[in-house]
Amino acid sequence: MKIVEAQDICKQFGQLRAVDNISFSLEAGQVHGMLGPNGAGKTTTIRMLMNIIIPDSGKISLFGQKNSANQNHRIGYLPEERGIYRKMRVNDVLLFLGELKGMKGKKAQAAIDGLLERLELMEWKRKKVEELSKGMQQKLQMIATVMSEPELMILDEPFLGLDPINTNLIKELILEQKKKGNTIIFSTHEMDNAERLCDTILLIDHGQKILDGQIGEVKKQFGSRSIQLSYTGKPDFLQNSQVIEKFDDFGNYVELELKPGADPQEFLQSIVREVRINRFELMEPSLNDIFISSVQRHRQGEENHE
Amino acid sequence: MNSKTMAVVKREYLTRVKKKGFVIGTLLLPLLLVMVFGGVFIFGRFFKPASKDLVVVDETGRIYTEFTRLLPDTLRSGEPMFRFQEYDLGKQDLAAVRSELNNKVMDKQIDAYLIIPQDVIDSRMVTFSSRNLTDYEEQEKLQRALSRVVSNLRLEDKGFPAEVIREEMNLGQVWLEGIQVTQKGEVKGSGIANYLLTYLLSYVLMLFIMVYGQMVTRSVIEEKSQRITETIISSIKPIELMLGKLVGICLVGITQLLVIVGFIYAFTVYGDDLLAKAGVQVPELLNIIQNLRFTPVVFVFFLLFFLMGYLLYAVLFAAIGAMVNTDDEGQQFLAPVVILNILSFFIMFSVAKNPDTPSALWASLFPFFTPVVMFSRIAASAPALPSGAIISLFTTAAAIYLLLLVTAKIYRVGILMYGKKPSLKEAWKWLKY
Numbered sequence: 109m110k111i112v113e114a115q116d117i118c119k120q121f122g123q124l125r126a127v128d129n130i131s132f133s134l135e136a137g138q139v140h141g142m143l144g145p146n147g148a149g150k151t152t153t154i155r156m157l158m159n160i161i162i163p164d165s166g167k168i169s170l171f172g173q174k175n176s177a178n179q180n181h182r183i184g185y186l187p188e189e190r191g192i193y194r195k196m197r198v199n200d201v202l203l204f205l206g207e208l209k210g211m212k213g214k215k216a217q218a219a220i221d222g223l224l225e226r227l228e229l230m231e232w233k234r235k236k237v238e239e240l241s242k243g244m245q246q247k248l249q250m251i252a253t254v255m256s257e258p259e260l261m262i263l264d265e266p267f268l269g270l271d272p273i274n275t276n277l278i279k280e281l282i283l284e285q286k287k288k289g290n291t292i293i294f295s296t297h298e299m300d301n302a303e304r305l306c307d308t309i310l311l312i313d314h315g316q317k318i319l320d321g322q323i324g325e326v327k328k329q330f331g332s333r334s335i336q337l338s339y340t341g342k343p344d345f346l347q348n349s350q351v352i353e354k355f356d357d358f359g360n361y362v363e364l365e366l367k368p369g370a371d372p373q374e375f376l377q378s379i380v381r382e383v384r385i386n387r388f389e390l391m392e393p394s395l396n397d398i399f400i401s402s403v404q405r406h407r408q409g410e411e412n413h414e
Numbered sequence: 415m416n417s418k419t420m421a422v423v424k425r426e427y428l429t430r431v432k433k434k435g436f437v438i439g440t441l442l443l444p445l446l447l448v449m450v451f452g453g454v455f456i457f458g459r460f461f462k463p464a465s466k467d468l469v470v471v472d473e474t475g476r477i478y479t480e481f482t483r484l485l486p487d488t489l490r491s492g493e494p495m496f497r498f499q500e501y502d503l504g505k506q507d508l509a510a511v512r513s514e515l516n517n518k519v520m521d522k523q524i525d526a527y528l529i530i531p532q533d534v535i536d537s538r539m540v541t542f543s544s545r546n547l548t549d550y551e552e553q554e555k556l557q558r559a560l561s562r563v564v565s566n567l568r569l570e571d572k573g574f575p576a577e578v579i580r581e582e583m584n585l586g587q588v589w590l591e592g593i594q595v596t597q598k599g600e601v602k603g604s605g606i607a608n609y610l611l612t613y614l615l616s617y618v619l620m621l622f623i624m625v626y627g628q629m630v631t632r633s634v635i636e637e638k639s640q641r642i643t644e645t646i647i648s649s650i651k652p653i654e655l656m657l658g659k660l661v662g663i664c665l666v667g668i669t670q671l672l673v674i675v676g677f678i679y680a681f682t683v684y685g686d687d688l689l690a691k692a693g694v695q696v697p698e699l700l701n702i703i704q705n706l707r708f709t710p711v712v713f714v715f716f717l718l719f720f721l722m723g724y725l726l727y728a729v730l731f732a733a734i735g736a737m738v739n740t741d742d743e744g745q746q747f748l749a750p751v752v753i754l755n756i757l758s759f760f761i762m763f764s765v766a767k768n769p770d771t772p773s774a775l776w777a778s779l780f781p782f783f784t785p786v787v788m789f790s791r792i793a794a795s796a797p798a799l800p801s802g803a804i805i806s807l808f809t810t811a812a813a814i815y816l817l818l819l820v821t822a823k824i825y826r827v828g829i830l831m832y833g834k835k836p837s838l839k840e841a842w843k844w845l846k847y
Contacts, residue, residue, distance in 0.1 A: 158648055160644065160647060160648075160830055161830070180648060180649055180650070180651075181649070183648065184648075185644075185645070185648035187641075187644035187645055187648070189641040189644050190641060190645075191637075191640040191641030191642040191643075191644075191645065192640075192642060192645065193429075193636075193640070193642060194640060195429070196425075196429060204421060204424075204425050205645070205646075205649070207417070207418070207421035207424075208418050208421055208422075208646065208649035208650050209649055210417065210418075249645065252645070
């Protein structure tokens, strides 16, 4: 089932095209990462999903329905602009935000206590929000988002400013929600987290979609052409082969990239006749590599276009 | 109202009512009000304690004794109000005496002097010379006493015996008893108590509308400046949030009003006993408060007009809060609205005295004036209802509804706009979103 569908959405702020004709659809029950450099249009896209700002053009549907305002109780949202009533006590804030999601009484309190315990905030339960550190406030807000176990969680930069320990706590929460069959969308510009958590990625730059898809597919698309090769024999074949785009000889091994459309299997067959192969490894590029190279390629394309 | 809105109502209400400041403020406010209005009386006492030295030049020689006998008034301190000195004219020239007395007045040796001419019985003209003539009450007192003495003398001259005249004059003294004619029949009235009640309650009404209206602005700005809005708005529609806020803060106001009115009521019922047990003498002002006719009708309208006045102003205040980012920015938008409210209080002063004139009716039907002005008419005419009282409830409700339609749009867009403060022109554009 498609839980989120966006079709040709656009949003312009003055001269800036914050979101430029982006389309995507996201499968329920998966973790989706929205990646992009700062100012790419991630937050604007998320705000449009949340019906906080209205697209200039294009269509958005959540849960197969157009008006997401009526779906609010099924969505948990962690905005980029984080804020919580500073003068209220931690427990009261959570009870209030829970009530807005339709949680009440003992059930709400049990959920709150469980999450406070897990995120190591139990001793702060009766303290005022303003007494908490920034990281703790962020965890508090994460609790508010997760506590109702919404079918769809939309998290804008959930790891921003958190130390590795707290980052792990949040990751566990996200994965746990996925296990329960809920859908998570989060934005980030840290590829490490995305690589470990995401089922699919959506890469945005300058308001435009650069690529999207299942993370395995994306990697295959990029990675099948990179090869690490260690051999004994004459290096002539590197020069002679028709399918090699470029190569780097590091002495102990060679890193090479095949031309588009070339099959690594056939390449392997062609070289075993000339040299002895010690190691032949198809490299999966890291998400970081994909990110950097596709953003660069996209920007070059834009410049050429202009 | 759905459960989300109720959650907002509950939060807005409880976070405020639980504050120490609210508890203290609620208990102190009745005291403060008594001090403000009591202050007027008390100041009056502070400024009027001195006896006046009054020289009387009695050319007839027949008036002074009786005149001073008629003015035995004392000040609250027990001192006589006037200290009379008779000036023995002898053979002196009147002009010389005048300039001598003028000098004494200027040197503040005496406060004023009266010259009763030889022919006063026919001319009926006496001069009163003083450094200032602002105390018309005092002059009226003197004039009344002189008139009485001269009338008596004229009767005496016609042959009536002096004792008979004096007795008849005393017996002929007439008192006015105020009776207010209302639809429910005749009601005995105390002008001053009713007046005071009207002012006091109208003042409280204006004050509460302003204080609680601005609380709405601050509440909206708080959520904006602390970036809370986006979190909340993912769970609740802006209009629900706005309504919850309006109702929650309104309930805080009503709580405070009920406590204060409860105090006043309890005082009018049990005040005497309590003060007597404590051995405290009941001052005059408190007596007046005890005589207030705080009838159920007045009370109901008081609450109704607080509700309506608050809502009318609060929807504006909410929109203002949504348009700005800080309290400071809010001030310049708040000013015109606050002035509108204060204006209604000034109009109330003249309307309360003449609640039945057409201009009073029209002033009280202008929605932004209705709460304070119409209420003052109701309090002044109690227990009868003035014209337009019921209609005004509907006109105000209609105004609130129309204003809510407009401001809800401004609110919806404004609460999510950070950064630059919008011009009025931009706010106008928000209406079309």
